[in-house]
Every structure is written in structure tokens, then in C-alpha cells.
Amino acid sequence: MRRPIVPGLLAALVLLAPGARAAEEVVTATLTVADGQAVVEVTVAPGWHVNAHDPRDDFLVPTTLTLLPPDGMRASEVVYAEPVERRLAFGGDRPLRLYAGHVRFTARLEGTPAAGAAPLRAALRYQACNDSRCLPPRTLELVARGERLSSPAGALTTGPVETRVRDWIEGSGYALTFLWVALLGLALNLTPCVYPLISVTVAFFGGATGAAGRPVVRALAYVLGICLTFSGLGVAAALTGSMFGAALQRPAVLAAIALVLIVLAASNLGLYSFRVPAPLMRRVGRVGEGVLGAFFMGLTMGIVAAPCIGPIVVALLLFVGARQSAALGFALFFTLALGMGAPYVGLAAAAGRLRRLPRAGAWLEWVERAFAFLLLGLAVYFLAPLLRPGTVRAAYAFLGVAAGIVLGFLTPGGRRTARWSRQLAGLVLVVVSLGWLISADAGSPITWVPFSEAALARATAAGRPVLIDVGADWCLPCREMERTTFRDPAVVRTAAAFATLKIDATAGDERVQAILERFNVPGVPTYLLLDASGRERRRFVGAVAAQDMLGAMRELVPAEARGG
Template sequence: MLANSPVRVAIALAAALFILGATTGEIVQLTVKSPAPSAIRGGTVPLEVRVQIAPGWHIHGHEADEPFLIPTELTLDLPPGVRAGAIRYPEAQGRTFRFAPTKVLHVYEGTVRITTSVTVPAEYAGAEVPITANLKYQACTDTTCAPPKTASAELVLPVADRGEAGVRSSSPGIMSGGFDFSEFLAERGRLLTLLLTWILGLGLNLTPCVYPLISVTVAYFGRQSQASARRRGLLAAAYVAGIVASFTALGVAAASSGAMFGSWLQQPWVLVGLAGLMLVLAGSSFGLYNLRLPTALTRVAGQTMPGVLGSFAMGASMGIVAAPCVGPVLVGLLAFVSQQGDLWLALQLFAVLALGLGSPYLVLAFMVSSLKMLPRSGGWLLWVERAFGFLLLAMAVYFLSPLLPRQAASLAYAAVAIAAALVLGLLHVEARKGWRRFQHAVGLTLALFGVWLALPPASRGTIRWEPYTEQALERAQQENKPVLIDFVADWCIPCHEMEATTFADRRVAKLAEGFAMLRADLTLETEHTKSITERFEVRGVPTIVLLDANGREVHRMVGYVAPEELALAMEKLIQQASRAAPERSQNSIVKPSLSSFSRSSKVTRARA
């Protein structure tokens, strides 16, 4: 009979040898590395765990599709005091297999990169940090599954003090939400990387945080229409150069120190200084004085340079304002630059990114200052000067608003709007009938807007926010609730946009009922906010972090998040919690349609 034939015996022996060979470490090979040459006392070091899966095999995703499947999980063995950061897994691929052709399973194949970080305490006494990465997985082919196993890999990093280590490395968990500059640079070269960075810089103009730049650019250059075309172009170029210079300096500093990008706007003196600059420019627009450099300095610098220096300084201040234009791209760039430790490359990348951000303002500044419809003198020009002055006053209120009570800031905006209505709609009215109607319409609109701003604010949405505290986080874990932490600041325009759109969405508000909704206000820098940003590795606002009921970070979103995107992430976390199954078997798993596999699993055991 065939069952007793040598052929059947040979086939069975070959299958057993295949399973035995496949489960001795050859299916999955693990390596762990860090782009940082050393760990820094008091700093965070990025790690990448690379999983190489043998051809023809796959391992289950981090979130198992069925309760009986073994998910892929990474753990780190670290010395006492050294803390692991959030572990971020790539998205698993949906595939169907012969044993379940109608069921989509999410699996990993080929090369998989898992990113995380370790934080070394400042008081760490050791000379090295030994790190052991352990990956628990179950490998399968299209017809066969091997028993669960654990693969391990080790990395030993020397420990250095901050002064010896140079540039501080940032967490790769941050990079996981952004663009992988290191891979693109290695594959495409520096020139194409710089070109892509410029394009990505242009994309920053799609974020709400550019509103102040547009307002100030229009107000500042709307007064330059009397200059020659050459001078207007020179002033516009100097303005953008200022944006590039300050934005680049802030970016390199943030990447080098690990500080939150845009953290300058947490400093009250910076906000007061920017508001003071807006007030000085507004006074000039109202005709109270003319801004000129001293005569001696003008003679040294020439007739053109004072205006150029002023435009450059104005652009430099706007580079600070543009700092909150944070998003996945910028966060990815911060992480990449901090890992490389190459100052020249950092300067190049941030300068090109800032040039992409500033390029539209080069065009806008030249166009605004070139408006041919403005007469050379007369009531129209005076009216436009006053309008620009009120726009600058509104910007002064904007910069001071983080330091004021919320209602006081609204009343200040209302006062500016009503004053603008009186001056622009009543006091400076032209004799020409058509122009007079336009001025009256502008005045009426501003007056109504000012009254609306002065009214008490209506309640926004139905989400019940709780200030972030350690106690609130612990209480959520005790109640077995997932957590959403919203990192915000008053000077963050995308944060206000999300408050009015994303968090006002009914679907998001309904899902929020099943979460502990915590809000961390990073408006001003304090010891409390510094500890929060360091713990969660927040590099800019808005940032949303989702934690499961065990307090483990499962998802992070940086920059403006649309209602649909946030709702999907929240639903996914809720579904993951609802699928939590009874304790899984750690020893074996039976393939749905191959009964003989359960017997072959006795050949080898998974290491605990």
C-alpha cells in the first residue's frame, strides 16, 4: 500500500526535516541597530529592529486577526533605570491563503522594520548599555505553520555625557509618523533629497499656521508700491532670506537639542517682542512716525540697505512664527537630522525646507508691492495704510493672546475690529460715491464682526476634556479605558482649527465617550510641560497620542488631523480592545486544515 511505501515514508521524513529546519532560527533573522554612535546620559537614543523573513514565509501582524493567532510582539531587555519608548510596528499587509481563501489575514513578509527608543537616565553609572531585543512570532507558509518562537538580537552602546556625544538623537518613533529621509538619501542621493525637501517645504504652506505669514506679508509689503521694481524684488528676497535664516537656525537647534520645534513661542519674552514689533509697524502705518535708521548708519549702509535690513529682520521674525508648522514631514526631518549628527547636511536640509516654505511669499511680497491699482497719493493710499495698520494691531493681539485670559483676547480682537470699522468706514471716507459705498460696507462688516467677537463664547462640542496628569492616566488604566492625549498650545493655529472641526465632529465626539480624553497644554514652558514633552517625545503641536487600556502607545498623529482620520484611528483602537481574547496558547497552534501539523510541532519548542 502507498501508506507503507518508501515514497510515503520519504515524504513524511522530508516534511519533518523541513519543519525542523525552519524552526531553528532560519525563518526569521533579527538585527538591532541605532544610528547614534553612543547613548547619552539624560538623552534618548533611537533603535531600529530589522526583521528578515525567509522567502515563502510570513509572520502574523502585531494585531492578530483571530484570537487563536499569535501576534508579533517586540520586547526589550534593558539595564535597571533605562526606559524603553513606544514601540511602533509597520502596517501589516492583507493577504489570503489557500487554507482560508475568503479570509484576509494581516501579515509581515520580507523585511520588516520596527522602531523604538531607549532613554538613559542622567544618573546612569554604567559605561555601556546592553540592549536585547526579543521578537515573539509565529511563522507560516501558504499551507503550514511552525510553532511560536522568540528570536533575539543584542546591541551594546557605549555611554557618553551630553557634551561628549554631540548631537542628541531623537526617537525613531517620531520618525515613524513622517518621511524616511535616511532611506531616500541612501537610494536617491543628496541632490534629489534636497529637491524633494524643497517640495515638502512648499507643502507646509497648506497648513493653517501660515495665516500670520500671509497677513504680515500683505501688511508689510502693501506699503512698498512706490518703490522701483528692482527695489521691490530686493526687499522681497531679503524678507524670504530672513524666513530661511531663522527657520533654519531653529530647526537645527531643535534637532540638536531634542527640544520641541516651535518652543520659542513658549517664551513670554518672545511673544511680547513679536507683539511689540507689530505695534511699532502699526504706528508707522498710522502716520505717527517714519521708521528710519540713524543718518550715520544710513550713510555707511547706503540708501538701499536700511530697507533691506528691515525686510530681512521682518522675515526673521516670521521664521519664528512659522515654527509651529509642524507635521509628519517636519518631524521626520527633525528625527533624521538628530540621528546623523552632520551639521552641514542639517543646515542644507532645513535651509531648503525653509526656502520651499518661503518661496510663495517671495511672489506674494512682490505682487502686493506692485499693485498698479494704487494711486501714487491721495485718500486711497492713506486708507490702505490705515487698513494695514489695523491688520498689524490684530497680529499684535494674536501674539499676546497666549499670555491673556481667553475672554480678554477676544475682547482685544473685538476692540481692534470696532476701531477699524470707525476709522475705515466713517472717518476716512472718499468723496467718490462708489468708493464711499465700499468703505461703508467694510466698516459695517468689521463692526458686526467686532460685536460677534465681544459676545461670550458658545460651548464647543460635547467632548469632556480633562487636563493631563499622571493621576488621570493611572485612573484610566484602572478603569480599563483607552486614552487619547491631545498636545496643544494657544499659539498653535492648527490646534484651534482642530477644536472647531475635528473635535466638533459628531462621530469623533461619540467615540470620545469610550476614551479618557486628556489635554496637555504646552502654551508656556514649565517643568511640568517639559516633563510631559520628554516623556512622550513630543516634537511639535498639535500631536495626538492614543494609548490602549494598558497604557501602551499604539498610534500617534502629528499636525492637523481631519475628523475622518481621527475617527478611524479611534475605532481601530476600540475594535482591538473588543477583540482581546482569553489567554492564548504559548506552545503551539493548529493549522486549520492540516491535522498532521499538530504532531510535527513536537519536534521543537518555542523558547519562552
Template sequence: MRGKKMMMRMGMASVALLVYVMLVGSVDAQLTAGKDLVKTRAVLSVDNVHPGSAFQVAVIAELKEGWHINAHRPTLEYLIPTRLTLEPVEGLTFGEIQYPKPVRLRFAFADQELDVYQGRIIMRFPVTVSRDLPPGERVIKGTLQYQACNDQMCLAPVRLPVTIPIRIVGLDHPSRPIHTDIFGAGGLMVPPSGASARESESGQSRIARLMEEQGLVLTLLSIFVLGLGLNLTPCVYPMIPITLGYFSHQSEGRTSRIFILALMYLLGIAITYSTLGVVAALTGQMFGAFLQNPWVLIGIAGVMVLLALSLFGIYQIRPPRFIMEKVSGQSGGGLLGALSMGLVVGIVAAPCVGPITIGLLTYVGATGNPWLGFWMFFFLSLGLGAPYVLLGTFSGGLKKLPKSGVWMIWVERLFGFLLIGLALYFVAPLLPDALVPWAVFILAVVAGIYLGWVEKSSTGGRVFYWLKKTVGVMCLLVGAFAIVPRTPAAAITWQHYDPTVLAQAKQEGKPVILDFYADWCIPCRELDRFTFSDERVIEATEPFVMVKVDMTQYESPEAERLRRQFNVSGVPTIIFLDARGREVEEARVVGYVKADEFLRRIQRARAAR
């Protein structure tokens, strides 16, 4: 009897051991099978990496047909997310990893559709290289976590090692874009569908998308058109009287000679802005952020005032004497004189170009490619200067206009007031809200009285006389309108940022809109004035908890922590959180957008709930 019990115990132990071995073998087989289903490789956006530059990395995972892995943010909380993690490397700073937009499918084992990845999966992230990092080989190591499933079963989760070798070289070695099918022709990452929407409306992303879809040639032509558009900005206007004044002394020669001088004049402008592009590429994205500094706004406004005082005749901005000798053409250096004048004129208009082309500056800075920066800003300057080539070439027609003393003095005064108004525009975000309307009122009234009645230039006829009166009256009307009390309209109820506000919204299942702003941010003011005051926007945002995040002290530790937490690279940035507190990436707004576009972002946020 005792022997039988012993035999039964041994038999049960054998069965248990066999079951254990089978289970262990099954798990091991699943782990092996899960690893075999995914093949990974890593590619870079450039062949060589310079110290102080930025580049992009893409980790590509090829998944066997018939299988899928869960999205980075799975539909159900208990599902294993696909996640790429990176180990720190001295001298390298990694940006946020961007995952592709998942597909939504229904499976037999689930009651609802699930967000998954299939086929080819590309995960991307930017890398910034320290300026002090010496040349040599470096390796970025990471781990890809995923769980492979098909329609019938799920294998055990897998952690797959990823190795990314990079080569740091000196500036004497070239750095060329590669894998343009993934990163675009300029070496900047082409945003994946959906995942990149956080930058989708920023200038940088639009340029990257244009590079990817149209190629370098059409992108440069588009930048040329942008340069033409810069001529509509008020602070470019001083280039007009300078150009007229210079070419009016050259109009006695043949048209072909004047055309060549005008081309040299354009080349001088191009050199100024091409240099700006090279500087942006060599300094990285920090150059674009530099233009958001309040002291930079004050500096730009100061330049505008100095130019305005020159147009009022208080002093004259003159090139150096050796340049003026060339300008006169008496020493046979007319070509050099035209080139030098173009350089001077380019500097005059430079304060306009930085703020308006912030997206282009950021894009060029992210590529770290000086040649790309040179050509992009070269074509920008060609567009900016093209009208002045025509103006200079046909300067002989100026003789048919009234003499300079009749109209040019009054026009210069008009441009002077426009420049002061532009200076006020730049510093308005730094002034108290109650002070700005009165500043506009004083400027408009002074400009109206002076331009309409005080300025005593010869009229040149009744048309010019009534033009002066009309401009004067319009200025007075603008001043009066600026201080007219306005009936307070319906407004969005904002809360100041506090982590408890977000926690409460998540607990109550409410979506959130975070508006990252700064008091000195001009686009932020425009959002408040035009977009957030729109009745349709006010109504559409009622279901959301509206939170303002103050980034006025942009370099403070608190602001830096929030920038890192929410991946904010500048203001304004608007982030949409769903009812579970997760960002709706395809709805993110960077920069100023009009009410219609903001309403579309709200619809995207609602669709993701």
C-alpha cells in the first residue's frame, strides 16, 4: 500500500514536472517567436554629423505579415504598448520620440476596435550634438518593447535591443542628407502621418512637408514667392526711397548698364540674407528661439525708431565714404557701388525678415546644413529684391514724376510714422494693456495732423493736396477708434495652470485645452484678440477645461520643466488633452491660427475622444 502511494506521488511529480517543462518551453518558444516576427534597423538623416548640429534618427521595424503589435498608446490600459527607450549618451541630447499613426482594427478576441501597428513601423526622434563633442564613433543603444498578436492569439511581450552607430566628424568634412525618402531632401525629418501634427501648422513643419512632397527646386521657388510677400511689410518700405535715391543718379546711362547695376544691387541684398541663413544653420534651432526674447523685440523696435528718425530728417544714414565714391560712378566702380548699396539696404530691412521667417529659420537650424541655409535665404532675398531690380532698371521714368522736393519729403515722413507704428507693434506685448490704445491714439493724432496740415512740402497739384488731407483724416479716425470704449463681449473662462486642475479634469472625464503663452508674445495676443474672441470658438470650447500656462519667464526652472514635460519649443503652443489626460497629438497648434483653423483642431480633438 505504501509502495503504491509512493508510486502515485512520483507519478504526480513527473506529470507536474512535465507540465512545467512544457509551460517553460512554450513561453520560451513564444519569446523566440516574438523576436523572430520583428526585424529592426536604424537610419540617420545625414551621412556625417558635425559637433553643434542637429540630425534625425529613424528606427524601422518590419513586422511579419498577418501579425500586429499594439500602438504606442494602446486602446485598452492593460495592453502592452509599443515603446522605444534610449540609453543616455554623453554629448547627445535626444528629442521626443514620434510614433506613427496607428490603424484601428477589430479582432475576434476584443469587443471593440483596437489601435495597432502593422507592416512597416517607423519611429523617429531628433538628436542635438554638443559643440564640445570631439570627432569619433558613437553608439546610441536602446530597447524596443512590443507584444505581437494575430487574430487568434498573443505572444509574450518582447524587449528587443536596438543599436544605432553614428560618426562625428569635424567641420572640414561634409555632412550630406541621406535617406531622403524618410527625412526629406533637406535632411530634416518628414513628419509621420498623424504623429507629427503637433507641428503640422508651424512654419518648420510646412517647409519640411513641402520639401518631402515637392522637392528642393519647388521649395526654393515657394521661398522666392515668400520673399516677394515680404515687400508688403511696412519695415521694408525704407528700401523704396533708398533705391529711388540711388538709381536716380544712375538713370543717365544705357538701360542695359542700369540693369546690370540693379542685379549687383540685388546681389548685395542676397549676400546679407544668405549670411543670415548660414548663421541659422550653424547655430541650430536656438537662433529661432532667440528671436522670441523680449529684449530682441525691444532691439527690433529700437532699430525701427532709429530708421524713423532718419526719415524725419534728424540725421541721415550714409554708407562709408569709400562706398559713396563708388556710388557716384566717378571712379569706375559702379558695380561695386551697387553691390555695397545692396548690402546696406539688406541691413536696413533685416529686422523684418527674422520675425516673419521664424519657421524658415527654425527649419534651417534643425538641419544644421549651412549650404541649405544659404540657398534657402538666397532665394528668399531674390524674391525680396526682385521688385527693386525693376525699380532701378526703369529709374529713368522717375523724371516724369514730380521733383523730389514735391513729394519725396512727405512720403519719407509717412514712412517714418509707419516705422514708429511698427515699433509700437513690437513692444505692445510688453506694455500694460490699458496703455496701448492711448499710445496708438497719440501716434495716430500726431501723424494725422502733421501729414495732413503741418508738413509744408509743395503740393504738386490738387490731387496731392487732397491725398495729404485724406491721409490726415484717416489717421485721426484710427486714433479715435483706438480709444473708443468697447462693449465687453462673451469670453472664454480661463484657469491658471495647476497640476490639480488637470488631475480633477481627468477624474471627471473632461477634455482640456492648454494654452502656453507669454506676455511678450505677439502671436499670443493675436490669438486672444481674434481667435479666442470668436463666438464660434467660445461655443465650441465649452466642453473643455480651458487652462492658461504662463511662460513669460521663459528661461525660469518652472517654465523649463513645463516645456520639457509637454514638449513645448515656443509660444504660442496649444495642447489638447482627451478625457483620460492624454494629448491628442493631431490637434496641437503651434503659432497663430485663425478661428476657422482652430475650430478644425477642436473637431480633431473631439474625434479622438
């Protein structure tokens, strides 16, 4: 009678094995080279899907393929498979763009690999979900020779700022990226570190300092000096690899960058006057005459302007350092320098007729204040990895409202038509910012406390049961739970008797991974219910209906403590 038990157990293990394996190997991929192109074959396990490379919602993690060709070769833009559109239970009425089953990504390869070059490599980043839960984002490292290396689930291979810059650049394309970089360089001339020096530079080009020769030639030498300084910085970032990325994963560094940006913005808003030290102004005026002097002025301009332009170009340094391409670093920073130096060529051409820069009238005050809000926006951008998503959204909305009021209504001067246009634009900006803030997903009225050992110990000491919510910003089922189950009146009332703790798995850093391993969390959302002694009594993996959650919660609290 006992013999049938063994085959029965074996059969059960065979049936259960695919489900256990799915959590670790939901997505598999191979990288091959055929007919002059790189081919990545991706297989998604049945019942699972990954987001498309261009999901409709910004908070979703896109599937991206980054090719690292060997020296001597270049990879063209990746051609992604056509995604499918599917409505999911937790996705609302709008269909989601997904990859499921078997898909293929390709990219044309050009050139000939150098002797002894490393093999073609690729990094496939994705985030897998099924109908009720999502796994942390993963990155598969692929090698064309068939060897596949994968990072641990949820492990971060890049810093948060670097990842966002990489996704933006790869999504926008390099043509648009170079255009924006050039415009950024042009805007840098309005920073308080650079603008005060323009009059000295124009005087030098126009011969006010006694210099002889053609002003345009000196201007070109000046721009060449700027280009060499910036391009050298870009190449250095590429050659030193991920040094910048490692630094920007430290909260203190991000906070310091944000503080510098806020201080500079305060100057542009007129809260104090930022002036270049007089000795430095005199030194710049004595750098020498002619083309050589102009070239030296261009070389030192990057150093003089570093306090203002340094924080702005850090994101570019991160991207270049991650790609480790000296050519790309040179091109991006050369473009930035051209954007910054191009106006000087025009000023040099008009040096004989331009006695001074435009007076610091209403137009310049408006431009300086607009640039101040740009700097404040960048400060929020760098602080975003340290703040909760709701706080970041509120900060951006506040900046939009403040910019609309200050730029539209509080900046004096200008003709009547221009003033009306400015006020109308400011009113539109205020309305759009407030609408964007209000349109945010309605959260749960339950007050969640970030998980910590101390918080858990306090709950146990107080004899309170504990509800732990393990979620992430990129988890659609988590967002659906916030809108449905955790807004149910009975659930909200019963939750008042619990210590409600939240584990945010968005970043997936070492601390979060240690907590997830402690509670053996396979994916998000996961909900743990602990009794008053701290023992786990119930566990839900994936989205759960309000009645099921309410029933489990009521098992841990007496009727008189359930509220309402």
C-alpha cells in the first residue's frame, strides 16, 4: 500500500517544478550573430509577460537591449519586436503593450572586429509579471559565444540617475539628444558664473583691450579652447568607466549636487548677487593678446564656470561612463561646448558695432528667473532617488505653479502685448501643474510606515498584529491594490488595529534584498500578516480581493478592535 506513494510524490514534484522555476527563470535569452546582425531570441515563460520597449506609462520598466560590440565594430539602433496589446485585470480599461511567448530583437553590425577583441555582448533589462504579481527588474548579461550570465533578481547594475538618463537617451534617439545637448550648452551662458564674463569676452574680441587682428578668428580660437576642455572631460569619463555612477549612488553626493543647484537658483531669483571675484576678472583680462590669448581664455572658461555647469553635466558623465565609449564622450561634450561657444562667434562678428551687451532690463530678469526654475527642477531630479514618488510629484507640481506665478505675473516690465502673453502662459502653466498633481493615482487612506526592525519590534512590544505590504513603483498590481482593496472601508477600519509597514522594493538595493530574503518574498505584491507575537500567520502573493484580505485580517484582531 505504501509503494504508490513514491510515484505520486514524484509526479507532484514534476507538476510543481515549473511553477517553482518560473520565479527564477521566467525569461531566457540567447545572443547570436548571423548575416551581419546581432540577434537576441527572448522566451517568456507561459502565463508571464514583460513590458514592451515603449510602455504607455512612465512608471513601467521598459524592456531594453543594450549591445556592446567588440572594438572595431558598431551596432545600429535595435529593432524591437512588435508588442502585443492586452488588457489585464489590474491594468484598468486601457490595454498594455507587452511581450509574451517568443520574441526577437535585432541590430545591424558594421565594421570588422579588431584582433583579440572581446566577443559581442549585450544586456537585456526587463521586468516580468503574471496576472497577479510582478518580479523585480532583472538584467541578463548575454555573450555571443553562448555563455549567459545573469545578475541576481533585483540587483542593480547602474545607479538610479544613470538609468533614467540612459533610458531617456535611448528612447529619444541620438539625433534629438545631440540637439538638446547643444541647446543646453547655449542655455549655460545665462548662469551667474558665465554671464558676467561675456562683457569681458566681447571686449576682448572687439579690441577694447588693445588686441589686434580679426575678432572672428579670436572667437573661433576661444570656442576651440572650450571644446577641448569639455571634450577632454567626456573622454575622461568614458575611460574611467563607472566611477561617476558609483559616486552618485551615495545619498550625500546627490544631496550636495542638489544643494549647489538650489544655491545657484537663489542667485538667479535675485535673493543674493553672485559675482565673479574681481581678481579673477582681472586675470582673465590679462591672459594675453591675439589668438593664443583667446584660446587660453576658452580653456579656462570651463574651470571658471564649473560651479554652475558642473551639476548640470553630471548626468551626461554618468551615461558616457557607463557606455565606456571615448568617441561618444567626445561627441556629446564637443556638442555641449559648441552650444556654449557658438554665441561668441556671433558676438565677435558684431564686436565692432556692439558696444555693450543688452541692458539688464526686464527681458534678462525674466530669462534669469526661468533658468532658476530649471535649476530647481534639476535639483528635484537629483533628489528623486532619495524621496518618495508622491513627494517628487508634489515638488515638480509646486515648481510648475511657482514658475507660472513668478514668470507670468511677478516679473515686471515689457510691452502690454508681451505682458498679456506672459500672463496667459503663466496661467496655463499653473493650471497644467495643478491638474497633473490632482490626476495622480488616488492612494490608500491607510498610513504606511517604512519597514524597519525597530518598527517591527515596537509593534511586537505593544502586542499589535502587523500587516506588511511589499510593493514597488513599477508594480501594476500594487497600484491596483492601492485603488481597490486598501480603499475598501472595512479593510481601512480593520487596518487601524494593525501596525502597517511597507517594504519598497523599487530600488532593489542590498538592504532591500536582505529584507526580501529574510521574509522569502518571491515577487511583488506580497502581503504578510503577523500576529501580536511577530509570527507569520497568513501570506498573500499577488493582488488579493478586499473580502479575502479582510477575512485574514479579522482572524488576528478581536471584534471590538476592528473599528467602525
